[in-house]
Amino acid sequence: MAGEFDLIERYFAHLSPVRDDLRLGIGDDAALVSVPPGHDLAIAVDTMVAGVHFPVDTDPQAIGHKALAVNLSDLAAMGAEPTWALLALTLPEADEAWLAAFAAGFGRLARESGIALIGGDTTQGPLTITVTVHGRVPAGQALTRAGAQPGDAIYVSGGLGAAAAALALREADVARDALQACRQRLDYPEPRLALGRALRGLASAAIDISDGLLADLGHLCRAGGVGAGIDVDAVPRHPALAQLVARDDAAWYDWPLAGGDDYELCFTAPAAAQSRVEAVAESTGIPLTRFGEITPGEGLVCRHADGSAFRPGAGGYQHFVRQS
Amino acid sequence: MAGEFDLIERYFAHLSPVRDDLRLGIGDDAALVSVPPGHDLAIAVDTMVAGVHFPVDTDPQAIGHKALAVNLSDLAAMGAEPTWALLALTLPEADEAWLAAFAAGFGRLARESGIALIGGDTTQGPLTITVTVHGRVPAGQALTRAGAQPGDAIYVSGGLGAAAAALALREADVARDALQACRQRLDYPEPRLALGRALRGLASAAIDISDGLLADLGHLCRAGGVGAGIDVDAVPRHPALAQLVARDDAAWYDWPLAGGDDYELCFTAPAAAQSRVEAVAESTGIPLTRFGEITPGEGLVCRHADGSAFRPGAGGYQHFVRQS
Numbered sequence: 001m002a003g004e005f006d007l008i009e010r011y012f013a014h015l016s017p018v019r020d021d022l023r024l025g026i027g028d029d030a031a032l033v034s035v036p037p038g039h040d041l042a043i044a045v046d047t048m049v050a051g052v053h054f055p056v057d058t059d060p061q062a063i064g065h066k067a068l069a070v071n072l073s074d075l076a077a078m079g080a081e082p083t084w085a086l087l088a089l090t091l092p093e094a095d096e097a098w099l100a101a102f103a104a105g106f107g108r109l110a111r112e113s114g115i116a117l118i119g120g121d122t123t124q125g126p127l128t129i130t131v132t133v134h135g136r137v138p139a140g141q142a143l144t145r146a147g148a149q150p151g152d153a154i155y156v157s158g159g160l161g162a163a164a165a166a167l168a169l170r171e172a173d174v175a176r177d178a179l180q181a182c183r184q185r186l187d188y189p190e191p192r193l194a195l196g197r198a199l200r201g202l203a204s205a206a207i208d209i210s211d212g213l214l215a216d217l218g219h220l221c222r223a224g225g226v227g228a229g230i231d232v233d234a235v236p237r238h239p240a241l242a243q244l245v246a247r248d249d250a251a252w253y254d255w256p257l258a259g260g261d262d263y264e265l266c267f268t269a270p271a272a273a274q275s276r277v278e279a280v281a282e283s284t285g286i287p288l289t290r291f292g293e294i295t296p297g298e299g300l301v302c303r304h305a306d307g308s309a310f311r312p313g314a315g316g317y318q319h320f321v322r323q324s
Numbered sequence: 325m326a327g328e329f330d331l332i333e334r335y336f337a338h339l340s341p342v343r344d345d346l347r348l349g350i351g352d353d354a355a356l357v358s359v360p361p362g363h364d365l366a367i368a369v370d371t372m373v374a375g376v377h378f379p380v381d382t383d384p385q386a387i388g389h390k391a392l393a394v395n396l397s398d399l400a401a402m403g404a405e406p407t408w409a410l411l412a413l414t415l416p417e418a419d420e421a422w423l424a425a426f427a428a429g430f431g432r433l434a435r436e437s438g439i440a441l442i443g444g445d446t447t448q449g450p451l452t453i454t455v456t457v458h459g460r461v462p463a464g465q466a467l468t469r470a471g472a473q474p475g476d477a478i479y480v481s482g483g484l485g486a487a488a489a490a491l492a493l494r495e496a497d498v499a500r501d502a503l504q505a506c507r508q509r510l511d512y513p514e515p516r517l518a519l520g521r522a523l524r525g526l527a528s529a530a531i532d533i534s535d536g537l538l539a540d541l542g543h544l545c546r547a548g549g550v551g552a553g554i555d556v557d558a559v560p561r562h563p564a565l566a567q568l569v570a571r572d573d574a575a576w577y578d579w580p581l582a583g584g585d586d587y588e589l590c591f592t593a594p595a596a597a598q599s600r601v602e603a604v605a606e607s608t609g610i611p612l613t614r615f616g617e618i619t620p621g622e623g624l625v626c627r628h629a630d631g632s633a634f635r636p637g638a639g640g641y642q643h644f645v646r647q648s
Contacts, residue, residue: 023364028469028547029401029532030368030459035359040347043442044354045410045456049449077353086369088412088454118367121454125373130412130445130454132369135354145352208353223352 011099012087015107016117021083031118033084039136041083044074050127060098062187063129064105069189070210071133072113073263076196077208079143080135082115088130090123113193143199143206143267145223152204152268154228154292155277157192160213162238164259168251169244178243185238189263195288198280199267206267212260214300220266221298230292232257233305253310257302268294335423336411339431340441345407355442357408363460365407368398374451384422386511387453388429394534395457396437396515397587401532403467403524404459406439406517412454414447437517465524467591469547472529476592478552478616479601481516484537486562488583492575493568502567509562513587519612522604523591530591536584538624544590545622554616556581557629577634581626592618 013026024032035041048067050056068085075082087106091099110117115133148154162185169179192208199206207220213235221228235256245251256262269277274290281288295301302310337350348356359365372391374380392409399406411430415422434441439457472478486509493503516532523530531544537559545552559580569575580586593601598614605612619625626634 024466024468029398029530030366030404030457032364032366032402032461032466032468034364034463037361040356040358041365042354042356043408043410043458045412045443045445045454047412047414047445047447047454049414049447052447052449074353078356080354084367086367086456088369088371088456090371090373090452119369121369121371123371123373123376125376125452126450128414128449128452130369130371132410132412132456133354134367137356139358142348142356144348144356206353 011103012117012120015103016110017114019083019116022116022118025116025118026120031084033118035136038139040139040142042075042078042080042135042137042142043132044071045130045132046071046074047128047130056127059187060101061105064102065109065188067129067131068106068109069191070263071131072109072115072191072193073189073208073210075133075135076192077143077206077265078135078137079141079196079200079206080137081197082113082133082135082193084118084134085110085115086132087117087120089120090125090128092124092127113191141200143196143203145205145207145220148205148220148224148226148268148294150226150294150296151271152294153271153274153290154217154230154266154268154294155288155290156209156213156236156266157195157264157286157288159236159238159287160209160262160264161241161255161259162186163189163261164255165241165244168255175243178240181240182238182244186261189261191263192265192286194284195265195280195286198284202273202276202280203267203269206265209262209264209266210260212258213266214257215260217266218300220268221300227295227297227299227301228292229295229301229303231305232302232310234289234291236287236289236291335427336441336444339427340434341438343407343440346440346442349440349442350444355408357442359460362463364463364466366399366402366404366459366461366466367456368395369454369456370395370398371452371454380451383511384425385429388426389433389512391453391455392430392433393513393515393587395455396433396439396517397513397532397534399457399459400516400520401467401530401589402459402461403465403520403530404461405521406437406457406459408442408458409434409439410456411441411444413444414449414452416448416451437515467520467523467527467530469529469531469544472544472548472550472592472618474550474618474620475595476528476618477595477598477614478541478554478590478592478618479612479614480533480537480560480590481519481588481610481612483560483562483611484533484586484588485565485579485583486510487513487585488579489565489568492579499567502564505564506562506568510585513585515587516589516610518608519589519604519610522608526597526600526604527591527593530589533586533588533590534584536582537590538581539584541590542624544592545624551619551621551623551625552616553619553625553627555629556626556634558613558615560611560613560615
């Protein structure tokens with residue numbers, strides 16, 4: 001098996017960009033890298049398991065993209081610039097077509113984001129992919145989950161709910177183009193790296209949306225010892241949602257608020273910084289929508305645009321919401 | 325499941341040492357660390373799959389130890405000082421007794437080696453453990469596989485073959501104490517971190533022994549574009565082997581030469597540096613045995629102490645040996 005799995009490494013040895021901070025890459029006991037003075041490193045790891053995090057029959061190119069993308073999204077949330085990745089790939093068998101497609105998806109995103117694959121391990125077993133990513137950030141300038149202050153405005157990038165729609169409507173015979181757009185968001189999430197960097201020195205706290213907007217905003221609030229009041233109608237929906245669900249359907253709220261897998265950034269900034277946030281939206285070309293405000297105390301209070309209380313549907317996120 | 329797996333993180337949040345180069349640990353989108361000026365980072369990742377790399381019923385404390393130890397062994401081979409680790413743990417279920425034992429094994433070695441657990445991911449699925457480790461090394465002083473020169477002496481630390489004996493004799497009714505000693509080596513390998521650091525500026529090349537001495541020496545030779553001549557009788561055996569196998573048995577050779585899982589260091593040094601190597605053995609308390617010499621050309625030539633050709637047994641390592 002060892003020979004068969006050595007072969008796998010060929011698919012990955014040359015697919016990532018050349019970086020001058022890489023002293024020794026794949027092929028020794030460890031990689032050697034250097035960090036420029038005045039920079040910290042951000043380091044994150046995420047695992048995807050077949051049958052748990054994605055259906056077993058998912059296009060391997062999408063799996064390769066997403067395994068890297070969800071990790072890059074963590075770097076985006078820290079305001080870090082991607083540098084190096086390691087890939088631990090556990091495979092039932094050395095299927096060359098699968099590997100070529102996986103490597104193509106992983107490699108394209110690696111090149112686009114400037115991250116070099118510097119090491120890895122290939123083992124035999126149930127399909128599991130663990131990616132460790134590194135990014136650098138000027139010392140002291142990283143964004144974290146902590147730091148939101150009462151009165152800060154709460155923003156989110158892009159439009160939410162498309163990944164949840166794609167999962168919920170996988171087998172449905174509905175608006176084909178809209179569903180395809182949602183499927184694209186589920187399979188090929190785009191980490192908001194440029195946005196994260198642009199928010200250095202502006203955002204008071206940031207997190208990426210993997211578990212769902214309310215769950216992740218809840219993490220951000222707990223880290224800062226604060227609460228939040230949000231307008232559930234102001235939360236930006238992915239444009240395809242309007243073609244897939246009526247506005248009085250529970251899914252109109254469930255998907256963007258609790259769906260997860262969106263990989264947008266949720267962040268807070270002082271209310272007085274609104275024009276700077278707008279300038280970031282302009283310069284990055286990424287829509288940034290204000291949908292709530294940080295409050296003293298704890299918990300999330302969700303209201304409709306008309307001020308009436310929001311009652312969560314069956315989305316399993318009732319415990320995030322504090323009734324007031 | 326999310327809540328159940330959040331709980332798991334409690335087992336790991338407080339088990340590692342405090343380091344002043346850690347700016348932000350477990351609990352944000354990424355950890356933040358700093359690297360002192362004049363140092364490079366060594367980074368490695370290894371995966372262990374239940375049923376492939378260890379029997380499913382292995383003591384979870386041993387699994388926790390070994391998952392970290394095999395990675396620390398890679399840092400040892402680079403001459404690096406361990407700094408930070410990330411743990412990606414995929415588990416079929418959140419079994420608290422299993423987790424407590426796993427964390428105890430992982431945590432004890434983490435504290436002993438000064439490595440801080442700075443991040444991780446816990447997911448549901450077939451038992452798979454991926455550890456990413458980081459170590460620092462003064463810039464330009466890392467040991468690598470490349471660099472061995474014809475005429476260099478070849479050394480190995482400790483005694484080999486015990487892990488292979490433990491695997492081969494798992495069910496056997498033989499010398500109980502000797503087998504127990506071998507089992508200990510299989511389950512609780514000791515990464516040679518102090519040795520690796522002591523070899524900076526002395527070893528011309530180094531590798532840790534995970535695949536087996538001949539296989540790993542073969543990697544070292546290929547990386548340097550050289551060959552090797554070795555005395556198979558001079559290769560140091562673990563002391564327990566003499567009680568478990570006769571010297572005319574194939575296993576007397578197979579286990580130490582091809583067994584793997586020893587996690588000793590194999591390294592080369594100029595022949596003139598013999599006294600410096602002896603001083604390192606003295607200062608670290610780790611036996612270092614010279615068993616061969618780097619040659620021009622390629623391949624490994626194996627001879628007995630009397631100069632006769634060595635014929636490999638059934639250990640599956642014939643392809644490493646060049647007949648001459």
